[in-house]
Amino acid sequence: MLGIYHILSQSQKELFSLTHATANTMDPLVEELKVKLIHLLNLADVTPASFDENAQLVGGELGIDSIDVLEMVVMIEKDYGVVINNQDLGEKVFTSLTSLAGYIRAHSSTAGS
Amino acid sequence: MNTSRVFIAGLGLISPLGRGQAATLAALRDNSCAIRPLELFPLLKGETLPVGQTELAEDAAATTPRTHRLALLAAREAMAGQHAPPDAIVLGTTTGGILTSEHLLRSGDMRPEAYRRHGLTTVAEFLAQELSCHGPCLTVSTACSSGALAIAIARRMLQAGLARRVLAGGADALCRLTYFGFHSLQLVDRGGCHPLDRDRQGMAVAEGAALLLLTSERLPWPLAEVAGMGLSCDAHHAAAPHPEGDGACRAMQAALADAGLPPAAIDYINLHGTGTPENDLAEAKAIRRLFAVPPPLSSVKGASGHSLAAAGAIEAGVAALAIGHGLLPANTGLRSSDPALGLAPLDTPRDAPVTAVLSNSFGFGGNNAALVLTAPGLAALPPATAKAQAQEFFAVHGTACLSGAGDTATTLERLAHGESVAGQAEATVLEKNLPPRLIRRLQRLPRLALALASAVSGIPRAIFFGSGWGGQTETWNFLTRLNESEEQFPSPTDFVGSVHNAPAGQVAMHLGATGANVTCSGGDASFAQALFCAALLVDDTADPVLVLGADEGHPRFTPLLEPSLRAAGPLSDGGGALLLSRRREGARCLVSRPRFLPHDTELTDVTELTALTAGCAVILAGLPAADRERDEARLGRLLAALSRPLPLIRYRAYTGEFASASALAAVLAVSWLRAGHIPGPLLDGPDLPLTGSTARILLLDLGKMPNATLFVLP
Numbered sequence: 001m002l003g004i005y006h007i008l009s010q011s012q013k014e015l016f017s018l019t020h021a022t023a024n025t026m027d028p029l030v031e032e033l034k035v036k037l038i039h040l041l042n043l044a045d046v047t048p049a050s051f052d053e054n055a056q057l058v059g060g061e062l063g064i065d066s067i068d069v070l071e072m073v074v075m076i077e078k079d080y081g082v083v084i085n086n087q088d089l090g091e092k093v094f095t096s097l098t099s100l101a102g103y104i105r106a107h108s109s110t111a112g113s
Numbered sequence: 114m115n116t117s118r119v120f121i122a123g124l125g126l127i128s129p130l131g132r133g134q135a136a137t138l139a140a141l142r143d144n145s146c147a148i149r150p151l152e153l154f155p156l157l158k159g160e161t162l163p164v165g166q167t168e169l170a171e172d173a174a175a176t177t178p179r180t181h182r183l184a185l186l187a188a189r190e191a192m193a194g195q196h197a198p199p200d201a202i203v204l205g206t207t208t209g210g211i212l213t214s215e216h217l218l219r220s221g222d223m224r225p226e227a228y229r230r231h232g233l234t235t236v237a238e239f240l241a242q243e244l245s246c247h248g249p250c251l252t253v254s255t256a257c258s259s260g261a262l263a264i265a266i267a268r269r270m271l272q273a274g275l276a277r278r279v280l281a282g283g284a285d286a287l288c289r290l291t292y293f294g295f296h297s298l299q300l301v302d303r304g305g306c307h308p309l310d311r312d313r314q315g316m317a318v319a320e321g322a323a324l325l326l327l328t329s330e331r332l333p334w335p336l337a338e339v340a341g342m343g344l345s346c347d348a349h350h351a352a353a354p355h356p357e358g359d360g361a362c363r364a365m366q367a368a369l370a371d372a373g374l375p376p377a378a379i380d381y382i383n384l385h386g387t388g389t390p391e392n393d394l395a396e397a398k399a400i401r402r403l404f405a406v407p408p409p410l411s412s413v414k415g416a417s418g419h420s421l422a423a424a425g426a427i428e429a430g431v432a433a434l435a436i437g438h439g440l441l442p443a444n445t446g447l448r449s450s451d452p453a454l455g456l457a458p459l460d461t462p463r464d465a466p467v468t469a470v471l472s473n474s475f476g477f478g479g480n481n482a483a484l485v486l487t488a489p490g491l492a493a494l495p496p497a498t499a500k501a502q503a504q505e506f507f508a509v510h511g512t513a514c515l516s517g518a519g520d521t522a523t524t525l526e527r528l529a530h531g532e533s534v535a536g537q538a539e540a541t542v543l544e545k546n547l548p549p550r551l552i553r554r555l556q557r558l559p560r561l562a563l564a565l566a567s568a569v570s571g572i573p574r575a576i577f578f579g580s581g582w583g584g585q586t587e588t589w590n591f592l593t594r595l596n597e598s599e600e601q602f603p604s605p606t607d608f609v610g611s612v613h614n615a616p617a618g619q620v621a622m623h624l625g626a627t628g629a630n631v632t633c634s635g636g637d638a639s640f641a642q643a644l645f646c647a648a649l650l651v652d653d654t655a656d657p658v659l660v661l662g663a664d665e666g667h668p669r670f671t672p673l674l675e676p677s678l679r680a681a682g683p684l685s686d687g688g689g690a691l692l693l694s695r696r697r698e699g700a701r702c703l704v705s706r707p708r709f710l711p712h713d714t715e716l717t718d719v720t721e722l723t724a725l726t727a728g729c730a731v732i733l734a735g736l737p738a739a740d741r742e743r744d745e746a747r748l749g750r751l752l753a754a755l756s757r758p759l760p761l762i763r764y765r766a767y768t769g770e771f772a773s774a775s776a777l778a779a780v781l782a783v784s785w786l787r788a789g790h791i792p793g794p795l796l797d798g799p800d801l802p803l804t805g806s807t808a809r810i811l812l813l814d815l816g817k818m819p820n821a822t823l824f825v826l827p
Contacts, residue, residue: 042553063550067352070298070605078602085299 027053029101037097040075041068053097069094076100080108119268120335120489122278122328125190126430127183128321129165129417133190138434141442144462146416148305148317148446153287154212159600162296163305164287165319165418178210178230179286181239183322183423188240191280191324199326200276201248202237203267205259205283205422207612209233211588212288219596228673232582233613233634236284238817240324242713248276249709250818251642252635254422254583254613256476257385259283261425261484262631264325265342269649271329278330282426284322290588291318291421293595294608298352300389306419308386308412309393309444309458311451316387319418323426325433332489337433340469340487341374343367344650346576346630347479348621352609353391354475358399360627361385364481365403365471372485373492374469376404379485381441383428383472384458386412387419388446396473397454411459415446425474425482432470432486439466477609478618480630507648508700508827510657511692513568514780515543515561517685517769521568524777525784528767531794535685535769537666554606555619556586557665557686562616563623565661565690573659573692575628576617577647579639581772582674583613585667616663626659637677637737638818639664640689640776641707645820648706653695662776663688677770680738685769689776691783697827702786702808704779705823712818716747719754722813725821726751730807731760731791733778735814738770744815751813760796767795775814782810782824 034048043051043062058064072094073084082104084090093103126133129147130140140147151164153171169183184204192199210230217227230239237250253262260283267281285291295301295318302315327339345367347360354361369376382404385396393412400407413431420427431442444458468488475481485492516524517536524534543560544552546567552560562578587610595603609615614632621630629650633642640662647660665671666686671678678684691704708725710716726732736744752759764781768774785791786808790800803810808826813819 044549044553063553065350067298067554067605067609073299074297074602074604078598087299 027101029105030097033097033101036075037072040071051097055096057096057100058094076104080104082107117272117329119271119327119329119339120332121325121337121339121433122332122335123191123193123195123326124336124430124433125187126321126323126427127167127169127186128420128423128427129167129319132168132186134434138438140416141413141431141440142462144443144445146305146445148418151292154289157599159293162301162303163317164292165317165420166287167320177239178213180206180208180210180284181230181236183286183320184236184240184284184324185243187282187284187322187324188244188280191326192244195326198244198246199278199280201270201279202240202246202250203253203263203279203281204237204240205253205263205426206233206236206285207254207256207259207422208285208288208291209236211290212286215289215592218592223673225673225676225679231674232636234636247711247713251645252633254632254634255480255630256478256612256614257419257421258425258474258476258480258482259422260323260427261429261472261474261482262344264339264426264429264484265344265482266646266649267327268339268342271327273649278326278328280324280326282322282324283422285320285421285423287318287320289595290591290611293600293603294591297603297605297608302388305446306388306415307446307448308384308388308415309451309454309456310447311449313388313390313393313451315389316414317418319420321420321423321427323423323430325426325429335489337436338487338489338491339484340492341368341372341485343371343483344629345481346621346627347481348625348627349479351615351618352477354395355479356395358395360479360481361396361399361473361475362402364483365399365473368471368483368485372487374485379469379471380408381435381467381470382408382410383432383470384410384412385473385475386414388414392475393454397456401455407456409441409459409463410456411442411444413442413445415444428472428474429484429486432472435467435470436486436488439464441465441467477612478614478630479621480614480618504695505705506703507693508695508697509691509693509702509704509783510700511569511571512690512780512783513565514689514777515564515687516777517687521780528781528795529792531792533767535767536683537686551623556584556610558584558586558663559610559616559619561663561665561686561688562620562661565663565688566620566624566659569659569690569692571657571692572624573626574656575651575658576621576626576630577643577658577660578617578632579643579662579773579776580613580616580632580634581636581639581664583634584610584615585665585670587611589667589670620659635818637735637772637775637816638814638820640773640779641814641820641822644822645707647693651695657692657694659690659692661688661690662773664771664773666771675770675772676739677737680741681770683769686771687777688773689780691779700827702783703825703827707820707822710819710821716750716819719751722751722821723754725823726755726759726811728806729759729809729811730801730803731762731810733762733764733782733810733812735765735775735778735816736763737816738765740816747815760801762795775812778812779822782812786810786824786826
């Protein structure tokens with residue numbers, strides 16, 4: 001098989017061989033986002049424990065792409081009332097789960113802080 | 114092979130630019146912009162965005178959906194002065210009756226008869242009925258390349274001598290699905306549409322229709338000639354173009370080769386030019402690779418917006434008008450050309466002789482179509498390179514099917530005992546061989562398609578997909594969430610998945626199939642139409658192609674849409690796939706190009722059908738439950754006309770009722786030919802041998818668009 005199949009199976013192998021740094025302190029918003037994203041993006045082979053909040057979120061191991069980013073944009077507006085509609089801004093916000101949580105916390109009136 | 118020229122004998126169009134050739138031409142000469150804030154339907158909490166709306170007044174009481182009415186307006190103009198209906202219709206559409214269905218679903222109207230014009234095929238059927246056309250009516254749906262693809266297929270039908278006059282084009286109405294769908298992808302420019310502009314921010318969703326009466330007959334004053342076409346697939350991403358414009362470049366190259374013209378012969382390029390940053394950049398890169406010095410070029414979407422499936426046909430019409438009237442249309446909406454593109458779009462309309470136009474159309478799923486239109490007689494007639502198109506038979510090199518029973522082996526095993534395979538396979542059956550990451554965003558139909566494609570060994574170059582209803586889960590989920598969130602949170606994932614060609618795009622990406630990627634949605638004839646298109650578009654030199662048909666059963670949507678399910682349950686789905694090529698060595702069997710029989714008639718003349726049964730051991734008959742009474746009468750007439758009794762299997766009694774059940778039946782035909790017999794329990798007798806001169810099966814599908822396909826041992 002070609003293309004995506006190859007890349008995906010490769011990335012899966014790498015994913016499972018990764019040693020995950022354990023978070024020193026649990027950020028409740030990060031933990032909440034992990035659960036939401038696993039469900040929203042149907043990341044069936046990811047668990048909150050294996051979801052590295054500092055790893056590259058988009059274009060990284062998880063295979064998250066531009067359509068997923070847009071889906072996350074909608075969810076963040078719906079659940080946190082935070083609007084992200086500028087592409088350059090989006091790229092920074094979605095660098096990692098940690099950066100996403102930070103952006104939501106800075107701009108939301110409802111997210112726990 | 115008939116390499117005859119393809120002339121435009123008539124052109125009808127309605128777009129935001131105006132209704133009819135004269136109004137369109139005037140708008141192009143004026144360089145006027147028709148993009149305005151949406152008025153067509155009221156919004157709840159949704160944002161009012163600029164769109165391209167036609168002048169057709171919306172009539173809430175009309176039972177004929179808007180796409181159908183737009184298509185008819187264009188068809189009437191194209192057929193003006195013609196004394197006979199066209200031999201065939203090829204229509205591209207992505208919306209069908211969805212605007213009407215949106216109203217119905219929102220108001221909780223769950224009467225199935227109200228949804229009878231939901232399906233894409235109903236637009237072509239409506240035209241056929243209004244124009245009294247009883248020939249083949251093909252519906253293609255490849256998102257924003259649909260209209261150009263329809264014209265490309267019509268060109269091949271005429272060249273192959275399968276018709277002398279074909280009405281081809283595209284139609285799409287504005288609707289919530291596309292309005293909110295493109296917005297959810299952040300592809301809509303709130304400030305109008307400015308293709309190729311440095312500050313362009315996206316497209317304007319629009320509507321319209323254009324139909325071209327194409328003919329291989331000599332005409333005294335043809336408007337122009339459709340001299341070439343090229344198709345390709347990026348096999349890169351579901352919604353974004355290949356960043357270097359690889360697929361776009363190959364489609365343009367193929368169109369020029371088909372026309373027998375060098376790039377330097379083109380004196381105007383009508384760009385796809387949607388105004389999204391990515392599209393315009395990829396297209397510009399592709400053009401700069403192909404043209405040492407690009408000719409004058411422009412996108413008219415800054416004036417009209419993007420009318421999706423209609424766009425390719427409208428712009429073929431614009432190209433014909435440019436040739437006929439010596440006009441180079443401007444790139445309306447351009448403020449400051451983007452230096453990164455390296456192009457010099459026309460900033461004002463220009464009067465100049467135009468003899469050859471390249472018109473680009475690219476769509477979701479990486480679907481690319483390019484057309485070359487010329488002044489009549491410009492290009493030399495191409496040599497008869499495509500002999501294979503006259504070849505009636507394909508060689509079958511691989512098969513796979515899915516039924517309510519499960520995979521191919523399970524399905525065949527059950528049928529060998531005369532047991533039903535109706536129903537729906539468990540999700541785990543579909544997912545068995547598919548990587549979780551590959552399918553995490555995909556609903557049931559693309560999973561069915563990928564499961565079928567993965568089960569066929571061999572890497573195809575081109576994909577031909579037939580589906581009666583497309584991704585119902587994605588459409589249902591999109592509209593449900595849109596309504597529940599009062600239009601605030603439409604899902605981009607559901608929207609991308611809702612286009613009918615999404616499954617074929619996924620298959621192309623998975624297999625790296627960069628050739629033509631065609632999705633047909635012709636109701637119960639969807640698979641036959643896909644096979645027919647493959648037979649037209651695949652030449653001798655091509656690698657294998659995959660022809661597949663699949664439909665999903667959605668517990669809530671399908672009972673509203675599928676009349677045959679209401680007539681005979683249970684909810685069933687599945688499909689079948691054939692890996693085909695022109696190479697006969699090692700073939701499992703041969704399959705003919707489907708023959709379309711006159712539709713919307715009682716089929717009183719069965720001469721052609723009787724001839725097709727010659728030498729056949731059995732007829733596999735598809736009688737959709739919705740029309741069973743009429744079809745039993747048709748079948749009775751055929752059987753009575755035969756000189757010898759012929760065993761008959763009404764295969765839907767075993768497969769269940771779903772639009773692409775014929776794809777599953779096709780796989781059964783191949784499997785039984787290979788096994789050398791048909792299981793006796795299906796015929797209430799002993800096994801029926803299929804050897805020597807009797808190794809021949811006729812797949813006969815009745816219903817709205819009757820067709821017949823032969824399967825024979827080589």
